[in-house]
Amino acid sequence: xxxxxxxxxxxxxxxxxxxxxxxxxxxxxxxxxxxxxxxxxxxxxxxxxxxxxxxxxxxxxxxxxxxxxxxxxxxxxxxxxxxxxxxxxxxxxxxxxxxxxxxxxxxxxxxxxxxxxxxxxxxxxxxxxxxxxxxxxxxxxxxxxxxxxxxxxxxxxxxxxxxxxxxxxxxxxxxxxxxxxxxxxxxxxxxxxxxxxxxxxxxxxxxxxxxxxxxxxxxxxxxxxxxxxxxxxxxxxxxxxxxxxxxxxxxxxxxxxxxxxxxxxxxxxxxxxxxxxxxxxxxxxxxxxxxxxxxxx
Amino acid sequence: xxxxxxxxxxxxxxxxxxxxxxxxxxxxxxxxxxxxxxxxxxxxxxxxxxxxxxxxxxxxxxxxxxxxxxxxxxxxxxxxxxxxxxxxxxxxxxxxxxxxxxxxxxxxxxxxxxxxxxxxxxxxxxxxxxxxxxxxxxxxxxxxxxxxxxxxxxxxxxxxxxxxxxxxxxxxxxxxxxxxxxxxxxxxxxxxxxxxxxxxxxxxxxxxxxxxxxxxxxxxxxxxxxxxxxxxxxxxxxxxxxxxxxxxxxxxxxxxxxxxxxxxxxxxxxxxxxxxxxxxxxxxxxxxxxxxxxxxx
Numbered sequence: 001x002x003x004x005x006x007x008x009x010x011x012x013x014x015x016x017x018x019x020x021x022x023x024x025x026x027x028x029x030x031x032x033x034x035x036x037x038x039x040x041x042x043x044x045x046x047x048x049x050x051x052x053x054x055x056x057x058x059x060x061x062x063x064x065x066x067x068x069x070x071x072x073x074x075x076x077x078x079x080x081x082x083x084x085x086x087x088x089x090x091x092x093x094x095x096x097x098x099x100x101x102x103x104x105x106x107x108x109x110x111x112x113x114x115x116x117x118x119x120x121x122x123x124x125x126x127x128x129x130x131x132x133x134x135x136x137x138x139x140x141x142x143x144x145x146x147x148x149x150x151x152x153x154x155x156x157x158x159x160x161x162x163x164x165x166x167x168x169x170x171x172x173x174x175x176x177x178x179x180x181x182x183x184x185x186x187x188x189x190x191x192x193x194x195x196x197x198x199x200x201x202x203x204x205x206x207x208x209x210x211x212x213x214x215x216x217x218x219x220x221x222x223x224x225x226x227x228x229x230x231x232x233x234x235x236x237x238x239x240x241x242x243x244x245x246x247x248x249x250x251x252x253x254x255x256x257x258x259x260x261x262x263x264x265x266x267x268x269x270x271x272x273x274x275x276x277x278x279x280x281x282x283x284x285x286x287x288x289x290x291x292x293x294x295x296x297x
Numbered sequence: 298x299x300x301x302x303x304x305x306x307x308x309x310x311x312x313x314x315x316x317x318x319x320x321x322x323x324x325x326x327x328x329x330x331x332x333x334x335x336x337x338x339x340x341x342x343x344x345x346x347x348x349x350x351x352x353x354x355x356x357x358x359x360x361x362x363x364x365x366x367x368x369x370x371x372x373x374x375x376x377x378x379x380x381x382x383x384x385x386x387x388x389x390x391x392x393x394x395x396x397x398x399x400x401x402x403x404x405x406x407x408x409x410x411x412x413x414x415x416x417x418x419x420x421x422x423x424x425x426x427x428x429x430x431x432x433x434x435x436x437x438x439x440x441x442x443x444x445x446x447x448x449x450x451x452x453x454x455x456x457x458x459x460x461x462x463x464x465x466x467x468x469x470x471x472x473x474x475x476x477x478x479x480x481x482x483x484x485x486x487x488x489x490x491x492x493x494x495x496x497x498x499x500x501x502x503x504x505x506x507x508x509x510x511x512x513x514x515x516x517x518x519x520x521x522x523x524x525x526x527x528x529x530x531x532x533x534x535x536x537x538x539x540x541x542x543x544x545x546x547x548x549x550x551x552x553x554x555x556x557x558x559x560x561x562x563x564x565x566x567x568x569x570x571x572x573x574x575x576x577x578x579x580x581x582x583x584x585x586x587x588x589x590x591x592x593x594x
Binding site for chain 2: 024026030032033087089090107108109110112113115116120128136138140145151152154161162178
């Protein structure tokens with residue numbers, strides 16, 4: 001399979017798991033919340049985190065199918081965070097992936113609940129034994145625990161608070177690193193880690209290598225994102241250019257300059273690929289890494 | 298122990314578990330979110346759901362201490378739902394338990410994140426093996442699954458959406474029943490059920506009796522709440538009287554009249570107490586039931 005074929009395969013598995021997770025017999029009593037969660041969860045996106053879980057699971061001897069409920073859960077956590085981030089009281093964004101944001105379509109109250117529902121559904125999905133047949137309870141528990149930690153106050157939500165409090169203020173490179181590691185890095189890292197755990201590989205060496213890979217990838221991806229915000233094209237990127245500047249956010253380019261950022265992305269990419277050497281058959285992730293940091297899609 | 302002594306003991310166990318769950322070494326980097334979650338989670342409240350988990354756990358042969366992390370988790374879910382419910386885009390309430398609501402003190406953005414953080418922390422707490430030492434992975438998984446289902450789109454969040462969509466509209470008694478069963482009943486029911494599961498009693502008879510008890514209790518409690526809203530006293534109740542009328546919500550008294558509601562509370566109480574007969578040593582819950590429906594505290 002080529003890189004894009006495999007990405008496509010993983011995307012389809014993830015979206016099937018999402019469709020299943022977001023349906024319910026209760027939909028006939030109160031359809032609006034189901035419409036609202038589907039609107040955001042099924043609105044495309046790269047499904048990068050799902051691809052990472054599935055590929056790490058495959059590399060560690062499992063199957064992408066085993067990882068599918070975890071991939072869907074992670075995507076639900078990611079989606080809920082975007083819905084709440086876009087709210088008027090947060091970033092107040094009207095567009096996401098080129099479409100009106102959730103609260104623009106369904107109203108603020110439903111958007112708050114849709115976010116809550118997606119976060120909750122992430123745990124419902126992986127804790128439902130129907131979805132994780134054949135996996136030991138201990139394995140499910142460890143993967144769920146990692147997901148919970150990565151998305152909480154000591155992970156993604158911590159990053160969101162730091163981000164909010166940094167707005168309009170000058171912050172150091174160290175604070176920006178911590179902020180990004182928490183806000184976006186934790187979910188990328190837990191994707192790689194959950195993939196290993198689901199495949200039955202929970203030894204510290206394996207999880208450590210997966211964490212190192214994902215940490216470098218996450219930072220490279222974030223710096224690339226900042227670069228796209230100042231250099232990108234709205235038709236490719238789906239949101240207005242320069243919104244970070246407008247929101248007076250400190251970014252890697254504003255701290256280090258664009259040229260150093262391009263260099264840094266290359267260095268981080270090399271480190272990420274180096275961390276993969278202990279995994280067998282890592283060609284797909286090497287390619288993915290290069291593909292992501294030369295984004296033109 | 299008298300009723301109030303035991304309630305007090307359970308409350309203290311729960312609050313110690315909450316304090317532990319809501320602390321983190323990251324607090325020094327971004328203290329505001331921790332302050333915000335503690336403000337709402339530690340603001341008193343009856344801790345009724347925790348008392349139910351702990352008492353069912355004790356009746357089924359476990360200890361209240363084993364149930365403490367689950368009690369804390371349930372209280373976090375309950376608290377997050379109140380924080381989000383009070384938001385300007387939802388019920389727009391300024392007071393909760395006689396104190397300014399979370400968003401009034403910390404701002405809307407932090408209140409949204411504080412709610413998210415509490416929901417997430419609920420799962421972090423019960424999925425952390427440090428907190429559930431001695432319990433089989435299968436037991437933790439089943440209790441966590443029930444909590445996730447009870448709080449999600451097919452439980453509490455479904456009730457919140459139904460509630461929102463019913464505002465200003467005439468709804469039937471059936472819809473109001475469904476709404477209340479989902480919005481408040483599910484969390485009360487899962488308290489009783491998790492208590493049994495944590496104690497190692499997951500047979501359908503035990504869980505069924507616990508569910509019946511909690512279903513009757515939950516409805517009785519809700520009807521009593523509606524009655525207090527029109528008949529109560531702000532100093533006792535901590536929120537302005539008649540807010541349901543003001544928000545043009547259909548309530549049990551508005552559908553059935555106050556006299557029938559008082560009768561119904563008595564009938565439901567009798568049914569609840571009848572459902573307890575299969576449990577040994579249920580005197581505490583009999584007393585609790587009577588105490589709750591003659592609320593004057």
